[in-house]
Amino acid sequence: MKDIIFERLQSRIGYRFEQAERLRLALSHRSVGAQNNERLEFLGDSILNFIVGEALFTKFTDAREGQLSRLRAQMVKGETLAEIAREFDIGPCLLLGEGEMKSGGHRRDSILADAVEAIIGAIYIEAGMETCRERVQAWYQTRIEALGLDTPAKDAKTRLQEYMQSRQQPLPDYRVAEVEGEAHAQVFTVECHVSLLDTPERARASSRRVAEKKSAAQALKRLGV
Structure with a gap:
């Protein structure tokens, strides 16, 4: 096996x-x-x-x-x-x-x-x-x-969490909306729900964690961070 x-x-x-x-x-x-x-x-x-x-x-x-x-x-x-x-x-x-x-x-x-x-x-x-x-x-x-010289040392999930905490808001909620493909080649669609945004941010990646980070980065952009 x-x-x-x-x-x-x-x-x-x-x-x-x-x-x-x-x-x-x-x-x-x-x-x-x-x-x-x-x-x-x-x-x-x-x-x-x-x-x-x-x-x-x-x-x-x-x-x-x-x-x-x-x-x-x-x-x-x-x-x-x-x-x-x-x-x-x-x-x-x-x-x-x-x-x-x-x-x-x-x-x-x-x-x-x-x-x-x-x-x-x-x-x-x-x-x-x-x-x-x-x-x-x-x-x-x-x-x-995806890197730039201004890419922050902290990843997007950490920065979004700190941003929400600084405003006494609930922490972001990440939900897997869809999983596609075979077990060895799956693609995850993740939604990032943020109380300060009226709609969640969706992102796709071959890893759940990467999809979460991508959705967090999109949320930060919408929040103007």
């Missing part, structure tokens, strides 16, 4: 491993024993920082070092990596020890983020930097395209 799941994951990430054991190792949490993904995660973290940094350096030719560092931090933080992991549905593919399985480790942001970094490290070892760069850039394309 795991072999079928691994096959589908490779289709989603856009890379097929010549040695399947490399992918298996990248998905092995330390709870399974000594053969785990921690070393690959270490390598992938370094490569990810370089590739994203390079992409930002190329996109923002007039940006200062501090601006580039801030944007890179947003792109490589655990929350962003966990979102990517969920878009690829990595959770069911993880190899976890019994304790982690029982505690829901396949849903934990830190474990999902580590697995993405480990997969990057595994691709680099097998195929080299050019292939690794091409894959990471593809995964991050829409996120980097």
Whole structure:
């Protein structure tokens, strides 16, 4: 069963491993024993920082070092990596020890983020930097395209929540209005209900969390924030 799941994951990430054991190792949490993904995660973290940094350096030719560092931090933080992991549905593919399985480790942001970094490290070892760069850039394309030098450090959901709290208003309410597609390639439509707006903001994305953030960003725009 795991072999079928691994096959589908490779289709989603856009890379097929010549040695399947490399992918298996990248998905092995330390709870399974000594053969785990921690070393690959270490390598992938370094490569990810370089590739994203390079992409930002190329996109923002007039940006200062501090601006580039801030944007890179947003792109490589655990929350962003966990979102990517969920878009690829990595959770069911993880190899976890019994304790982690029982505690829901396949849903934990830190474990999902580590697995993405480990997969990057595994691709680099097998195929080299050019292939690794091409894959990471593809995964991050829409996120980097959406960035601007004035992109705030806090995400839209956090900013909308703080805005509503500052005005003693109820917190935003996010509701899934529609789910389309197969289980491995779902698209979520989310509504953001805000007491200061007469109609909710709707947004679509391949991840519920991303759709929520998009709807929050639209709400902020309507509120003039």
